[in-house]
Amino acid sequence: MKTALISAMVLALLPVRAPAQGGAAPAKPAPSRSSAAAENAERWLHVRVISTDGRGETVRVNLPLELAEKVLPAVNHDRLHNGKVRIDPSEMNDVDLRALMEAIRTAKEGQYVTVEGDVRVAKEGNHLTIHVRDKSASKKSQVEVKVPIKVIDALLSAGKDELDLVAALHALGAQGDTELVSVQDSENTVKVWLDSKNVAD
Amino acid sequence: MVLLAKAALGLGGTLVLAGAYAFRDGLIRVDVDEYRAGGSHVHMWVPAAMVPMAMHFVPKHDLCDAAQHAREVLPTIHAFAKELKKLPNVDLIEMIDGGKHAQFRTRSGNLQVDVDSADEHVHLRVPLSTLDDVVGQLEESGPGV
Numbered sequence: 001m002k003t004a005l006i007s008a009m010v011l012a013l014l015p016v017r018a019p020a021q022g023g024a025a026p027a028k029p030a031p032s033r034s035s036a037a038a039e040n041a042e043r044w045l046h047v048r049v050i051s052t053d054g055r056g057e058t059v060r061v062n063l064p065l066e067l068a069e070k071v072l073p074a075v076n077h078d079r080l081h082n083g084k085v086r087i088d089p090s091e092m093n094d095v096d097l098r099a100l101m102e103a104i105r106t107a108k109e110g111q112y113v114t115v116e117g118d119v120r121v122a123k124e125g126n127h128l129t130i131h132v133r134d135k136s137a138s139k140k141s142q143v144e145v146k147v148p149i150k151v152i153d154a155l156l157s158a159g160k161d162e163l164d165l166v167a168a169l170h171a172l173g174a175q176g177d178t179e180l181v182s183v184q185d186s187e188n189t190v191k192v193w194l195d196s197k198n199v200a201d
Numbered sequence: 202m203v204l205l206a207k208a209a210l211g212l213g214g215t216l217v218l219a220g221a222y223a224f225r226d227g228l229i230r231v232d233v234d235e236y237r238a239g240g241s242h243v244h245m246w247v248p249a250a251m252v253p254m255a256m257h258f259v260p261k262h263d264l265c266d267a268a269q270h271a272r273e274v275l276p277t278i279h280a281f282a283k284e285l286k287k288l289p290n291v292d293l294i295e296m297i298d299g300g301k302h303a304q305f306r307t308r309s310g311n312l313q314v315d316v317d318s319a320d321e322h323v324h325l326r327v328p329l330s331t332l333d334d335v336v337g338q339l340e341e342s343g344p345g346v
Contacts, residue, residue, distance in 0.1 A: 058297040067284040074280035077273065198291045 042196040043173040050189045060200050065173045072166050083166030084158045098156055104128065105149060128152060134185075141185035148175050223248040227311065230326040237320055249331040256338050268343035275340050282333040285312060 043065040051057035073083040104112070104123060113121035120131040132143040154171035158164035172194060183190035226249035233243040256264065268275065285307055294305040301318040312332060316323040 055299045056297060057299070058295070060292070060295040062291060062293055064284075064288065067281075067288070070284045071277060071280045074276040076276075198289065 044195060044198050045172075046191075046193050046195065046200045048189075048191045048200055051187060052189070053187045062198055062200055064198070065169050065194075069166055069169045069173070072169070080165075083164065085163045085165060087161045087163060089161055101152055101156055105153070123149075126150065141183065143184075144179075144182045146178065146180055148172070148178070151175070223250055226250040226331055227328040228326070229328070229331065230324065232322070232324040234322045235320065236322075240321070249328040252331055253334040253338060256335065261342070264339065264342035265344055268339045271339065272343055275336055275343075279333065279336045279340065282312075282329050282336060286310065286329045286333065 045061075045063045045065055045068065047059070047061040047063075049057070049059040069083075072080075076082070079086045079088075107123065109123050109125070111120055111122040113119065118133050118135065120129075122129050122131075126149050127146050128149055129147075130143070130145040132141075134141045148171070151168050151171045154167035155163050155165070157167050175194060177193070177195040179191065179193040181190065181192035229245075229247045229249050229252065231243060231245040231247075233241060235241050288307050290306070290308050292304060292306045294303075296303045301316070303317075304313070304315045306313050306315075307329070308326070310330065311326050311328050314323070314325040
């Protein structure tokens with residue numbers, strides 16, 4: 001009896017954390033979220049790749065934007081530091097991204113680049129859209145990219161020769177449900193989109 | 202007889218309390234089945250609370266070495282575990298390739314990795330709080346801390 005009492009006292013004095021569920025452990029209520037988490041928790045980035053080549057390859061990724069925002073600054077590898085990617089100016093061929101973006105922002109809506117009807121770059125509403133149709137290839141592919149201009153602004157908000165990925169994700173979180181990338185060819189379908197659901201449709 | 206009953210009650214009570222304490226963080230489950238000649242079958246259930254506790258018995262210099270080797274990824278894993286703990290049950294990554302099916306998901310505060318194919322099944326379930334604790338301890342054991 002003494003042993004049990006001493007054990008009970010020792011265990012009662014030890015710090016006890018909320019139990020996690022697993023195996024024989026008791027059920028745990030849904031974890032509470034911080035106010036910051038609740039604010040941005042509804043934004044999920046989804047990636048879906050479906051291959052129709054017969055093997056039935058499928059990749060589905062569902063990622064909360066807040067998670068990406070918090071984890072990215074912790075990654076320090078190669079050119080990625082503190083959520084920012086360093087650009088090598090020599091790879092930019094003297095293109096000033098900021099000046100280019102400023103020109104697009106202040107310009108009127110419409111098409112900017114059209115290459116033989118296959119490539120089209122346009123400003124539509126608050127988005128920069130890129131459409132690429134490859135009719136000549138045997139695969140007949142079609143790529144559509146739609147990026148909110150605010151996201152591009154945020155991306156370019158870091159210092160010179162840097163892209164601020166965290167700021168871009170934060171800006172993306174403020175957008176409504178939107179399809180960002182769509183790629184379709186005879187073998188694959190790729191879709192990247194943003195919504196408030198934690199499951200892909 | 203009464204003395205024996207008291208002793209049994211004491212022992213039983215101790216076991217129940219010790220069990221409750223050991224399992225308070227859930228279980229780390231590792232199940233590996235390889236369906237081929239000589240394939241291994243590993244089924245391991247470890248009380249998650251034991252892992253951070255056991256780390257206290259690992260020699261300091263070994264922990265320091267491990268922390269040194271993993272120093273680049275530790276902050277990432279720490280941030281990842283911390284954020285995953287906030288998530289409801291969600292399928293984060295799912296890959297299907299022919300007969301292979303891999304899933305990376307959160308289930309009730311656990312990180313669950315399931316890989317199923319014709320010749321092997323791998324299932325791993327780790328409480329995120331344990332992952333966070335272990336990474337935290339490794340970070341604290343790093344050189345210069």
